[in-house]
Amino acid sequence: MKHKFIACLLWCATGFAALAQTKGNKIEFTEYDLPNGLHVILHQDKSTPNVAVSVLYHVGSKNEVPGRSGFAHFFEHLMFEGTENIGRGEYSSLVQKAGGALNANTSFDRTYYYELLPSNQVALGLWLEAERMKHAKVDEVGVETQRKVVQEEKRERIDNQPYGSMGENVFSLAFKEHPYKSMPIGSFEDLNAASIEEFRDFYKTFYVPNNATLSIAGDINIEETKQLIEKYFADIPKGTKEIPRPNVVEPKQTEERRKTVYDNIQLPAVIQAYHVPEQGTDDFYALSMLTTLLSGGESARLPKALVDKQQKAVAAASIPFPTEDPGLFLTFAIANMGVEVDDLEQAMNAEIERVKTEPLTDREFQKLRNQVESNFVQQNSTVAGRAESLANYAVYFGDANLINTELQRYLNVTKEDIQRVAKEYLTKNNRVVLHYLPKSAQQNN
Secondary structure (H helix, E strand, O other): OOOOHHHHHHHHOOOOOOOOOOHHHOOOOEEEEOOOOOEEEEEEOOOOOEEEEEEEEOOOHHHOOOOOOOHHHHHHHHOOOOEOOOOOOHHHHHHHHOOOEEEEEEOOOOEEEEEEEEHHHHHHHHHHHHHHHHHEOOOHHHHHHHHHHHHHHHHHHHHOOOOOOHHHHHHHHHOOOOHHHOOOOOOHHHHHHOOHHHHHHHHHHHOOHHHEEEEEEEOOOHHHHHHHHHHHHOOOOOOOOOOOOOOOOOOOOOOOEEEEEEEOOOOOEEEEEEEEOOOOOHHHHHHHHHHHHHHOOOOOHHHHHHHHHOOOEEEEEEEEOOOOOOEEEEEEEEEOOOOOHHHHHHHHHHHHHHHHHOOOOHHHHHHHHHHHHHHHHHHOOOHHHHHHHHHHHHHHHOOOOHHHHHHHHHHOOOHHHHHHHHHHHOOHHHEEEEEEEEHHHHHHO
16 A cells, blocks of 8 residues: 655645635534444535545554564555455455545554545445454465565665665664654564564454544435444454553754765755654644745745755755654755755755744745645545544544644744744754765765
8 A cells, every 4th residue: 555654745735825724614523432442533524425434543663562663564555455254355446346446554653544435335435444443364375465565565665766765764863762763664574574473463452443543524424324333343342452552752862863875866865854842742833834934835945045046956845754752853955966965964054044043024924824724724625634634633632623723723833933943953963964875976985
């Protein structure tokens, strides 16, 4: 399934015309729990005859035990192998024959499955997800098949992609204790060393109703959908195993860490990663606004300075990773032809320092607020986007209604807040720096 690590670029996108989040477009929803612990969120939208059926399992790579990295992402694939009542490979064909589409993704903190279906096929989506939760096949054939699939995905998306190892190198350098030091893709060695019993134990621990949120949005009848949910999910037993929640606190970084990576690339790159608070904190909202200031469109500060004016880079951006525990804020740039990597880094540093020393203009700040407002509304403009947002808010914050109120948290951020978080977090002692260089440069050293 398509890995959505790139989803973290949300706040780097340029929005469309800003739309206010007002009482008139409040997103209504129904929320309740089944006796087995399954959390259910239902949102009715009859504007189009389709529905999004999604299940969020509160398990990501941070829940894995040392030496068994990659389990959460591996299960994202394994859960399409079939069940006691669904043959191997039939998940996709059943949805496609019904005129729908499906996918899944894994992050540090969650695993998410969804089907987009015509609204008269909501029962199919519920049956498929109930089967996944109750009767998934975790056997030798499926495990061996998906081991090969995951290995091929890693080769395609990471090993053989220019700058593809950036995530692995950044997070392993930035985190020494916290499980964020391992990327969701994991390692071949860990997956190959795991026994079938370990895979079955992972399934019994995490793929249980009391670790899941079922979020449905679209052209549904609420009461009829409740009856279908009762039919398909009510008899699934509550999990009996304790669900591991890591409580590791990453030690404060006190000095800059640097690394040089030689890759199959033509143009050097600089990646800087700063430790920042977890999503949902006041400072995270300010840092999200800061990333839009730095890279929210071609006229944002990083591309305007590095790409347009100085022509030292062909691309430049910043990304705050929205993670459940304290995470990272990245700035990166790919050098223009003939530009030395040290010169590029100095230019990046200058733009960060400019945020700290030069107040935003009123016009710049208003544009920033418009972009953030537009991005937020666009994120929730489809039934798929609403189903996912409702599940995220319920799991990470215990408050699904943030879909109606979170925008105000962004708009509460002041110009001074943006400058303050830049000064507090974007410091050399709080960062790691990677230089990506062509392999030819290694031969010349």
